[in-house]
Amino acid sequence: MKFKALYIEIKDNKIKNQIKYITTNDLSDGDVIIKVEYSSINYKDMLAFKKNGGVIHKYPMIPGIDLCGEIVESNNPSYIIGQKVIATGFDIGVSHTGGYAQYARLKSSWITPLPDGLSLKDSMMVGTAGFTAALSIESLQQAGMHKNTQPKIAVTGATGGVGTMAIAILKAKGYDNIIAITSKDSQSQMLKSLGVSDIVSPKDIIKDDNKPLRSQCFHYVIDCVGGELASSLLTQIYYNGAMSVCGNASGIALNTNILPFILRGIKLIGIDSVAYPNKQRLKIWNEISNAMEFIRKVPITEVTLDTLIDKLDSIKNSNNIGRNIVSINNQ
Numbered sequence: 001m002k003f004k005a006l007y008i009e010i011k012d013n014k015i016k017n018q019i020k021y022i023t024t025n026d027l028s029d030g031d032v033i034i035k036v037e038y039s040s041i042n043y044k045d046m047l048a049f050k051k052n053g054g055v056i057h058k059y060p061m062i063p064g065i066d067l068c069g070e071i072v073e074s075n076n077p078s079y080i081i082g083q084k085v086i087a088t089g090f091d092i093g094v095s096h097t098g099g100y101a102q103y104a105r106l107k108s109s110w111i112t113p114l115p116d117g118l119s120l121k122d123s124m125m126v127g128t129a130g131f132t133a134a135l136s137i138e139s140l141q142q143a144g145m146h147k148n149t150q151p152k153i154a155v156t157g158a159t160g161g162v163g164t165m166a167i168a169i170l171k172a173k174g175y176d177n178i179i180a181i182t183s184k185d186s187q188s189q190m191l192k193s194l195g196v197s198d199i200v201s202p203k204d205i206i207k208d209d210n211k212p213l214r215s216q217c218f219h220y221v222i223d224c225v226g227g228e229l230a231s232s233l234l235t236q237i238y239y240n241g242a243m244s245v246c247g248n249a250s251g252i253a254l255n256t257n258i259l260p261f262i263l264r265g266i267k268l269i270g271i272d273s274v275a276y277p278n279k280q281r282l283k284i285w286n287e288i289s290n291a292m293e294f295i296r297k298v299p300i301t302e303v304t305l306d307t308l309i310d311k312l313d314s315i316k317n318s319n320n321i322g323r324n325i326v327s328i329n330n331q
């Protein structure tokens with residue numbers, strides 16, 4: 001049986017993408033085959049289509065770091081034919097053929113059963129971005145964040161995938177004091193409708209005075225931007241607060257000093273969704289499932305394998321808003 005896949009390869013020292021009709025022989029190894037219903041577009045997927053994006057480990061590759069669908073072949077008795085599953089991260093769409101194809105062959109140790117209350121489409125509205133947002137919130141709660149004190153929580157890159165998902169999940173968990181940090185004035189209405197209490201421009205956070213500590217403004221920070229913004233925020237967190245960092249949308253630098261840590265007891269928490277242990281994933285997905293009423297308020301754009309490339313072009317350069325899902329079997 002032939003089916004559709006979006007390939008990227010290097011030709012004449014340039015990245016080329018192409019829709020091809022392939023068979024399961026062209027897929028990477030694994031013990032389950034999934035008929036893919038939806039995938040999504042994450043920041044990392046956008047980088048996958050860039051030369052020197054640092055994402056694809058071998059070419060040619062079918063990108064797409066997220067996918068969901070139904071098992072059609074299984075060599076693992078824990079997964080039965082017809083079962084609905086989600087897979088994000090690990091080597092998917094990076095060094096193992098990924099979600100931008102009508103079928104995927106994966107290691108069953110990378111998949112999670114679809115939790116109750118979540119549709120396949122819901123799961124890709126969330127995708128890696130939402131899973132990462134949920135991990136960020138979980139890590140801050142472990143560091144002491146609790147809705148009873150209604151802490152001031154800043155979310156950077158607020159209009160992007162991780163940012164909008166973080167706001168929605170925070171609201172679902174009862175947090176009401178959420179400050180969106182965004183450079184997009186045009187998205188105030190959207191952010192208000194997600195439930196943020198305030199909107200601040202990165203220009204008002206980033207200071208170039210090199211002060212090691214500044215006035216305390218936020219109890220907790222969910223950062224997905226990195227660079228100057230994350231560096232400045234570290235100096236503005238209240239005593240005993242914490243900041244989770246998951247992204248580098250504006251750069252990998254983090255200029256800091258020891259004082260926020262030793263004088264204010266600030267915790268800096270790294271978040272990785274890619275290799276997050278599979279055994280603990282269902283618990284996070286169940287929490288996400290409980291937050292769907294709020295997650296459904298996040299702007300979602302749906303594309304197909306044929307229209308995905310046009311969408312990638314429009315989300316480059318910090319232009320993305322909300323989440324983009326890829327309808328795979330609706331071609």
Ligand SMILES: NC(=O)c1ccc[n+]([C@@H]2O[C@H](COP(=O)([O-])OP(=O)(O)OC[C@H]3O[C@@H](n4cnc5c(N)ncnc54)[C@H](OP(=O)(O)O)[C@@H]3O)[C@@H](O)[C@H]2O)c1
Pocket residue numbers: 042043044128129132156157158159160161162163181182183184224225245246247248249250251271272273274315317318319320321322
């Ligand atoms: N550690 C992990 O496991 C993990 C998982 C998922 C994502 N990430 C990382 O988290 C970051 C955000 O991912 P995402 O899916 O939310 O991306 P996205 O949807 O493209 O959103 C990124 C947002 O960051 C803000 N931003 C600020 N400066 C930027 C710049 N120079 N270039 C691009 N965006 C800029 C923009 O929001 P505003 O205009 O509102 O400021 C933008 O919408 C990325 O670095 C991604 O690699 C990491």
